[in-house]
Every structure is written in C-alpha cells, then in structure tokens.
Amino acid sequence: MGSKRLEYLAQPKTLLISDVEPGNRYELVCTTEAGLVRYRMGDVVTCTRFLCRSDDLVPLPIDQEEIPRIPLFSIAYRIGSLLDAFGEKTSEQHLMDALQRTSQQWKEQGISLDVYDFTSYPKLDVFPPHYVLFLELIEEQNSKQEYKINEKNLQLLQTMVDSEVEQQLCQTNFNYNNVRKGSKLAPLVCILVRNGTFSTFLADILVTDRVSPTQIKPHRLLKNENHIQFFYANQINISSS
Known part of the structure; x- marks a missing residue:
C-alpha cells in the first residue's frame, strides 16, 4: 500500500480596516451574511493615504473636531494577473x-x-x-x-x-x-x-x-x-x- 505525506500552509495574517497603513498593499478577504467566510477575492489594493479635512471626496461634519481614521485605496492588480517570467512581477x-x-x-x-x-x-x-x-x-x-x-x-x-x-x-x-x-x-x-x-x-x-x-x-x-x-x-x- 502506498504512503502519502500531507503538508500544511499557514493561514496568512488578516487585518481589519483600522489596522491598515498607507503605502502598503493588501489582498481583499470578504465575509458576508449570505455565507461567504474569509473569501479571497483576488483583488490587491494599495492604501494610498488617510482621508483629511481638505479632501472633498467624502463630506464631513463641519463641527467635527477629529476626523475618523478613514483609509483611501487604489486598485493595484488581481492575483494571477502578473506578468512574471523571471520574478519581475509586472502588474x-x-x-x-x-x-x-x-x-x-x-x-x-x-x-x-x-x-x-x-x-x-x-x-x-x-x-x-x-x-x-x-x-x-x-x-x-x-x-x-x-x-x-x-x-x-x-x-x-x-x-x-x-x-x-x-x-x-x-x-x-x-x-x-x-x-x-x-x-x-x-x-x-x-x-x-x-x-x-x-x-x-x-x-x-x-x-x-x-x-x-x-x-x-x-x-x-x-x-x-x-x-x-x-x-x-x-x-x-x-x-x-
């Protein structure tokens, strides 16, 4: 009877939106009420910066003294969509x-x-x-x-x-x-x-x-x-x- 060996991949660490930092890239993982649990969407995004009061992207209350920590993202690439013949990782x-x-x-x-x-x-x-x-x-x-x-x-x-x-x-x-x-x-x-x-x-x-x-x-x-x-x-x- 043949033998087999099992190997295991560690789960990557996940972060909440409050943990992301500008300049870093993150793969999106989605959990929904419909039943998706930690579904890896394949999209990689870059946290570009945090929202500031000078932005007009999102209206903020005039009397609010402290701006919440709201990260802004840009789409970087999709997993598997890299041109990568010799490790150059062209996105x-x-x-x-x-x-x-x-x-x-x-x-x-x-x-x-x-x-x-x-x-x-x-x-x-x-x-x-x-x-x-x-x-x-x-x-x-x-x-x-x-x-x-x-x-x-x-x-x-x-x-x-x-x-x-x-x-x-x-x-x-x-x-x-x-x-x-x-x-x-x-x-x-x-x-x-x-x-x-x-x-x-x-x-x-x-x-x-x-x-x-x-x-x-x-x-x-x-x-x-x-x-x-x-x-x-x-x-x-x-x-x-």
Missing part, C-alpha cells in the same frame, strides 16, 4: 503607468491619441521570451490638435511604440528593468489592433461564459490561447510601402 498598474506616460509623450509631440484599452501575455515559446501588448488606440477627444489614425500615422506609431513603452515600463517597474539588463527577457512587442476589438472581445465573453456585464473585469493578462489568437486576428495590417 496591471505598471503597464497602465507606462502606457499613460507614453501617451503623454505622444501628446507633447503633437500626436493626440489615447490608449482605449490594452491586454498582454508573456510569449514564452521564443528565446529569450518577451511580453506582447495588444493596444487599441483612439483619437483624443476635445483635442486642439487634429490627429487622424490613418495608415501613414500608424506606420510612424508602430516604429515608435515598442521602444517608448519599453522605456517607460523600465521606469515604472525596476524589477523588470533589472531582468531586462540581465538579458533574460527580450524587449516587449506592442501590437496595434483595430477599433472595436476590445468591445467585440467582451461581447463574446458575455455570450460564451454566460456572465453578467457587472461581473466582467478587464482581461489584462491573456491565458487562453483562443483569446490570444483573437487579438492577433484583429491586428492592424500596416503595409511596408
């Missing part, structure tokens, strides 16, 4: 910051475009591996400078976007920068997709997964091969002429 927030900085650079160059949405996956079947980012761009609303998404401009953007997003990601995630310096990862690749790609993708998810629109969260990390191929199929074909 959704790292990518968003890099793309926002890149978009700001474009505006300073007279390129009035915004990133409508994005997703990513680690391409591990090549050496060295690298990140692939799928980007859907839109013309900036209410911009004083008119910039059209045409073939000529797309050709220019395609020559710029890889290196510029790469540079910004190295600044937003120092671990990624260190891994890149060690040549374990190749530079990332950005693929521009057609307008409406993400809307179509989410509509398909609603039908195939039979979920409510309120339950859908952004797919920042693609793990399903069919999903990956969907975005490749919607890549903008930019001619070399």
